[in-house]
Amino acid sequence: MLDFFVRPFIDDQQLRLAFIASVLVAITCAVAGTFVVLRGLAFIGDALSHGVLPGIATAMLLSISPIVGAAVGAAVIMGGVGLVSRRYKVSADTAIGLMFVAMLSLGVIITSRSTNLEEDLDHILFGDSLAVHSTDLVWQIIALLLVCLIGFIARRPFLMMSVDDGLAQTSGFSVSLFHNLLLAMIGLTVISSFQTVGTLLVMGMLVAPAASAVMFARRISSMMLIASFIGIFASYLGLLISHHFNLAASATIVLITVLIFAICAVRFDLIKRRNLKIDELPHQHEHNHAH
Amino acid sequence: MPTKTVLAENVSIGFGRHTVVAEIDFSTDSGALVVLIGTNGSGKSTLLKTLAGMIKPLSGNALVLGAKPGTRVKNVGYLPQHPVSSHTLPLCVRDVVRMGRFADLGLFNRETTKDRELVKIALEKTGAAEFADKPLRDLSSGQQQRAHLAQVLARQAEVLLLDEPTAGLDINGRKLVADLIASERARGVTVVMATHELQDAENANTVMLLAQRVVSIGAPEVALRDEFLRECFGFTQPH
Numbered sequence: 001m002l003d004f005f006v007r008p009f010i011d012d013q014q015l016r017l018a019f020i021a022s023v024l025v026a027i028t029c030a031v032a033g034t035f036v037v038l039r040g041l042a043f044i045g046d047a048l049s050h051g052v053l054p055g056i057a058t059a060m061l062l063s064i065s066p067i068v069g070a071a072v073g074a075a076v077i078m079g080g081v082g083l084v085s086r087r088y089k090v091s092a093d094t095a096i097g098l099m100f101v102a103m104l105s106l107g108v109i110i111t112s113r114s115t116n117l118e119e120d121l122d123h124i125l126f127g128d129s130l131a132v133h134s135t136d137l138v139w140q141i142i143a144l145l146l147v148c149l150i151g152f153i154a155r156r157p158f159l160m161m162s163v164d165d166g167l168a169q170t171s172g173f174s175v176s177l178f179h180n181l182l183l184a185m186i187g188l189t190v191i192s193s194f195q196t197v198g199t200l201l202v203m204g205m206l207v208a209p210a211a212s213a214v215m216f217a218r219r220i221s222s223m224m225l226i227a228s229f230i231g232i233f234a235s236y237l238g239l240l241i242s243h244h245f246n247l248a249a250s251a252t253i254v255l256i257t258v259l260i261f262a263i264c265a266v267r268f269d270l271i272k273r274r275n276l277k278i279d280e281l282p283h284q285h286e287h288n289h290a291h
Numbered sequence: 292m293p294t295k296t297v298l299a300e301n302v303s304i305g306f307g308r309h310t311v312v313a314e315i316d317f318s319t320d321s322g323a324l325v326v327l328i329g330t331n332g333s334g335k336s337t338l339l340k341t342l343a344g345m346i347k348p349l350s351g352n353a354l355v356l357g358a359k360p361g362t363r364v365k366n367v368g369y370l371p372q373h374p375v376s377s378h379t380l381p382l383c384v385r386d387v388v389r390m391g392r393f394a395d396l397g398l399f400n401r402e403t404t405k406d407r408e409l410v411k412i413a414l415e416k417t418g419a420a421e422f423a424d425k426p427l428r429d430l431s432s433g434q435q436q437r438a439h440l441a442q443v444l445a446r447q448a449e450v451l452l453l454d455e456p457t458a459g460l461d462i463n464g465r466k467l468v469a470d471l472i473a474s475e476r477a478r479g480v481t482v483v484m485a486t487h488e489l490q491d492a493e494n495a496n497t498v499m500l501l502a503q504r505v506v507s508i509g510a511p512e513v514a515l516r517d518e519f520l521r522e523c524f525g526f527t528q529p530h
Contacts, residue, residue: 172364217381
């Protein structure tokens, strides 16, 4: 039993490293993902995760850090969405959709120019937690600390904006400033996580644990905590399964987060139905008396 | 002469190039109640949003507590028409009410005993104390509305801008809102309230009938004359 569940993490140093990286990603995504889910920013998160592709590809062609390229890609897509929606009076989701496909296409064109990059495309899109280096962990820890710092400092406006932009505005907080700060936080999360789970799959870690947690949490802090636990548990289970059955580690982790969401949704539904039945009981009782 | 708490001089309100209501003129003193009445789309909410600083006036001079709308946020409380996406938010009622103190606390100040006391008083005043620790999403719309009212009261504002505060409330809830407004006015708070209900105007100092223009403005007995009501709604009050 112990051999199956624990031994691989003791014996295999790379698997251990992958687990630590996945835990860091899980916590970072839980903090940022909480506000993504509450503020309904999944689409812009998705666009950001795809939009970093040309940045990463260009950086790799120029032999500079892919993290720098990802940061530039994220900045371009955030700026582009803001510019297109403001200047050309199109809705935000149209602007996001346009920037999303433009950046993704550009990324694929850039990678198609180089045979080496074509091989790396899978790695960029789907990640490889088993190829994580200890230097990646340092960057992930810095990103986690920054995301937590932003989340802590801006907790009040972020919370109010999750309720209603007007509430934040009439309380003296600049909605555009804090919305952009929130986007920067999501961008930072995507950039720090792409090595481990890839730019496509990071959305799963960003959305699924937080969407599961929101069903049961009573506070924002507990939502972050539950989402972190779900992400960490999915990381452990995903790495374990991929190790024993030789599956793609990152995709297995993300698929498990989505399965957990499905289980939580069914459980939530059952609880709601049970509560509804309890609520109906006294009425039935009164009804019987009436007869 | 004391400064007018709310002042509008030839103010036009709207969005972009679209004017919703033009040439609004009115002013209020401390403790006054101004009731805005009109059909949907008549400009009530737009006027309140303008006074709250969420929308800039298209023209004219608007002042709240002697400053441009949206400047003195700590002293102005605003209750939107349909607050909160309450089906998803993992918040209990007390947390919602605590948000009423955020304008004072800003980003970095820590919540003090005084803040917690003001939250407690607001919960008690609105009758929300009994479900203060329940999740907002598990409550009825009337209970949620009480929580939002408590949030606005917790701010301890000098001007309250309330957009249909009685929406979704039963008779007891409506009485509670009327009592709350009376007690806030007694401590010198100016209340500007939008409503569909003519009976909400009974105790007002000023009533403004809106229909994408100012149909009438003045004391209730003047502003709610039959000819103005007919012009605004197409019917008159039963006598």
